[in-house]
Amino acid sequence: xxxxxQTPKFQVLKTGQSMTLQCAxxxxxxxMSWYRQDPGMGLRLIHYSVGAGITDQGEVPNGxxxxxxxxxxxxxxxxSAAPSQTxxxxxxxxxxxxxxxxxxxxxxxxxxxxxxx
Amino acid sequence: AQSVSQHNHHVILSEAASxxxxxNYSYGGTVNLFWYVQYPGQHLQLLLKYxxxxxxxxxxxxxxxxxxxxxxxxxxxxxxxxxxxxAEYFCxxxxxxxxxxxxxxxxxxxxVKA
Numbered sequence: 001x002x003x004x005x006q007t008p009k010f011q012v013l014k015t016g017q018s019m020t021l022q023c024a025x026x027x028x029x030x031x032m033s034w035y036r037q038d039p040g041m042g043l044r045l046i047h048y049s050v051g052a053g054i055t056d057q058g059e060v061p062n063g064x065x066x067x068x069x070x071x072x073x074x075x076x077x078x079x080s081a082a083p084s085q086t087x088x089x090x091x092x093x094x095x096x097x098x099x100x101x102x103x104x105x106x107x108x109x110x111x112x113x114x115x116x117x
Numbered sequence: 118a119q120s121v122s123q124h125n126h127h128v129i130l131s132e133a134a135s136x137x138x139x140x141n142y143s144y145g146g147t148v149n150l151f152w153y154v155q156y157p158g159q160h161l162q163l164l165l166k167y168x169x170x171x172x173x174x175x176x177x178x179x180x181x182x183x184x185x186x187x188x189x190x191x192x193x194x195x196x197x198x199x200x201x202x203x204a205e206y207f208c209x210x211x212x213x214x215x216x217x218x219x220x221x222x223x224x225x226x227x228x229v230k231a
Contacts, residue, residue, distance in 0.1 A: 031217045033218075033219070040126060040223060041223055042121075042123075042207060042221045042222050042223035043161075043221040043224075044221070045219070045220060045221075048217070050217060056218075058218065092161075094217070096217060103216065103217045103219050104149075104217070105163050105166060106151075106153075106161075106163075106219060108160050108161040108162070109160070111160075
């Protein structure tokens with residue numbers, strides 16, 4: 001049971017380049033999300049998904065794009081990288097109990113450290 | 118909108134000292150509350166959670182937290198810290214029903230001197 005797997009672990013980009021951070025989970029979790037972690041700012045929610053085909057914006061969505069074509073995968077795309085997007089990115093997932101269920105415990109990936117020059 | 122405020126960004130304690138980390142939240146409804154911990158070089162993991170019931174919840178490694186609804190607070194406590202508690206601690210808030218969006222505070226870096 002791998003849990004939440006993120007790739008790559010490290011990436012260096014030049015300003016203006018695009019790239020995709022991959023996230024996959026094997027726990028059949030419906031809820032998946034992306035956070036960025038910056039010193040002194042904690043984890044800020046970028047985008048999240050409550051199931052295949054359903055995505056929504058978090059606190060800091062600008063410059064990022066997501067899609068959820070399968071339950072397992074939730075890639076994060078940087079459309080045109082900027083130095084302000086230098087950060088550590090975490091993918092997290094949780095199961096839901098359906099209906100009017102609320103949030104549950106998140107399982108996190110190991111993180112992807114991105115540097116934009 | 119949800120928001121979380123953690124009062125201390127950096128805390129330095131000696132071993133055996135008591136710990137209390139403050140957390141206040143803002144949300145217009147019933148909440149689920151969490152404390153997560155990130156040990157050096159490790160994944161973020163759950164320390165403890167409150168969904169309903171007894172407002173005093175116990176987690177792993179001797180940590181506990183008290184939910185005070187009237188103060189919108191969920192402070193984390195440990196009576197006697199150890200060097201191995203050196204880590205970054207995050208408070209988080211999420212809807213109790215009808216949603217899953219989990220919002221985190223800025224985190225508190227705890228350093229415990231041996």
